[in-house]
Structure formats: C-alpha cells, structure tokens
Amino acid sequence: MKILSVFGTRPEAIKMAPLLQCLAKQPQLESIVAVTAQHREMLDQVLQLFDIHPQYDLNLMHHGQTLEDITTAVLQGLAPIMEKERPDLVLVHGDTTTTMAASLSAYYHQIACGHVEAGLRSGDKYAPYPEEINRRITGVLADIHFAPTPLAANNLLREGIDENRIVITGNTVIDALLQATDKPCSLSGLGLDNVDWQKRIILLTCHRRENWGQPMREIFSALNDILDEHQDVEIIFPLHKNPKVREIAYHNFTNAQQVHFCEPLDYLPFSHVMKRSSLVITDSGGLQEEAPSLGKPVLVLRTVTERPEAVEAGTAMLAGNTYQSVYDTAKLLLNDSAVYQKMSHAINPYGTGHAAEKITAAILERL
Ligand code: UD1
Ligand code: UDP
16 A cells, blocks of 8 residues: 655644654555655755655745745646556645645545645635635545544534544644654754843744735734833744745844844754743744643734634634734733733643554554
C-alpha cells in the first residue's frame, strides 16, 4: 500500500511530521512525500528538524506569488507524480492553497484522499481568507476525514459527510509540540540575546492575508502603545518571511527597546520561547492549539475563529484586529491578574499527543 503525503507550508509540515514518523514504522505501508514548497525557507526548517526527505519537491515558491500562481503550479506539478506513483491514498493537511489544490489533483487522477485536520469552520468565507474555502473544498473532495475534535466532526456531519468516513483523532500539532518541548534547547544566537527574560514576555506572530494592510497597522500600533505603557513587558516577534508583513511591522513598532524582531524560529526554539512566555498574541491557526496545552493565554487577532474549543474553555480570547480591540484586550490581560490567572490553565481539547497513531490505525483499517 502506497501513501503519498503532499504539503507545502510550515504549519502543514509541522503537523504532518508526527504522522510521517508513524507511517514509516508500518511495514505494510510505503510512505512517500511530495512537497510543493509553497514556502521555501520556512518549510525547509521543519524538514530538517524532523529529518524528512521528500521524494518530490515542486519548489514552486516565488516572491509575490498569487493564489492563482500557487493553485496552478500545484496542479501542474503534481499531475505527473500522481500518474507515476498511482498511490492508494493521498494525504493532505489543513487549509492552505497547497491542501486544496493537492486534494483536487488526487480527485482528477481518481485517487482516494485523506484530509488531516478536517472539519474546521469559521462560518465566514472571507475569514480566514482563503483558508475557509480551501478546507471546505478539500472537505468535499476527501474520502476520509481526520477531524481533530468532536466539534470539527460535527461540522462535517452537518455538511452531509457520511459518519463512517469521519475519524476523531486529536490534532497532530500536539504530538509535534510534545516532542519539541521534551528536547533541550538553547535560545542563544537567535536574535533574542537582548531579551530580558525577567520581564513578562509576549510572543507575537501575525501573517494572515485578511490582516494585511490597515488591520496589521492597527494591531502593531496598539501593541506598540501597550509596550510604552508597560515597561515590564517585552514582545518577541518572529517575523513571517512575507515582505508585506515585515514592512508594516518595522514601520509601526517604534519602541525598539521592548520589541525583539527575529527571523522565523525553528520549531524547537519557538516552542521553548512559547513555554517561557506569559502571553501569546497571534492570528496563527496552530498557535491557538499549542498555547492552551502549555497553559498560555492566547489573544487571537481575528474576529472569528475556526478553533472555538480554546475560547469556550476560557484560555483564548478573540481580540479582533482593530487598534481599540487589541489595545483593550491586551491591557486587560496585562493588568487584571484575576483574568490572567483564569486564562492560564492548561487544557487539551486538541489532543494528548496520540493523533498520529490514531490516524495511522484508521488508515490501516480502511486500506
Ligand atoms: C500561507 C498559507 C496560510 C498559512 C501560512 C502559514 C495560503 C494561501 N496561505 O500563507 O494558509 O497559514 O502559509 O505560514 O495557502 N515567503 C518566503 N519564504 C518562506 C515562506 C514565505 O520568502 O519560506 C514569502 C514569499 O515572498 C511568499 C510570501 O511569503 O511569496 C507569501 O507566502 P504564501 O505561502 O503565499 O502565503 P502565506 O501568507 O505564507
Ligand atoms: N512556528 C515556528 N516558528 C515561528 C513561528 C511559528 O515554528 O517562528 C510554528 C508554530 O509553533 C506553529 C506553526 O509554526 O506550529 C504555525 O505556523 P503559521 O503561523 O505560519 O501558520 P498557521 O498555523 O497560521 O497556518
């Protein structure tokens, strides 16, 4: 039985890595990998860390790439691979344009597709954009849906997916996080040498397309003002490689003393920085799953989320993406210790680190 896993960005790679490790241990399976390299450097960091050696690399990333560029390059690049390998199952992950186009490619070649991290829905087709529609399209095309939570499984059932095709597995990001935080890690030489670890650390990431432009300007200005008013707080901001994000960040953070920009961190140091932070502020999907399991409150820089489990459990809060909403929620968390304490308990609605095993077992059973 041959399984072809296709992914292209940093988060897909992090979340597929534990599954690849698990698949590799099954003697009856041949597991091969095609990366689209929708991300280049940020993907390679993860491939190296988890020792993943793809059989195929479409190497498609270029600066200023559009959604159309990615979609067409994935479809065209995967076609000969699908034909040559004729796998029994194609695995895709999550909601990127690589995910959507790879599942479409599997369908065009009439090959079964398994969707890992299936069933997440925000209910708003433009938030996150284009991820909400990417995952819905993949949901229509997939033959097996690995839903991380019961809530995600319910979303699929509501859309008419046969319950026999849905498996609740937990999220593989927790498998990856537990592996990473278990390993020792030095934080020197990463651009963080001036961080005062005695202060309260906010770990910030921000990259979503719908936040580009004015929302990002407002978010960063609000956090800059928060720093000016809280001398005992510092921000660590590993900058996404996208120049659009960098430009706005450099321009709107004027408090050079308390904000520490750095390159995207390898997953190992990143997870250790998260462990040492007081608060996570992010528009990322994955961080909304990781931070709660480490007991770190998360302010989500969005108006809606497809990951309501942590909000319902009280460890995440929607902070929106305007100056005022970000300023108010950050201030609340920093100044009201009762609110902070209430939000900083560890929860694991996204799993206990065994998602990859459950997905592998379900694949073996079905194949
Ligand atoms: C993509 C995904 C998003 C996911 C995010 C994870 C789509 C449409 N978007 O968004 O769902 O949350 O990845 O980070 O699928 N770049 C580099 N080097 C890298 C990576 C990116 O230079 O290693 C720069 C390039 O200029 C590239 C740009 O970032 O053109 C944007 O990359 P792209 O994958 O199109 O969008 P992301 O915002 O990264
Ligand atoms: N991450 C990382 N280094 C960084 C920033 C994030 O390894 O400098 C990890 C993070 O722990 C999470 C994933 O990357 O697992 C999230 O990726 P991203 O925010 O790019 O994408 P999203 O989750 O929003 O799709």
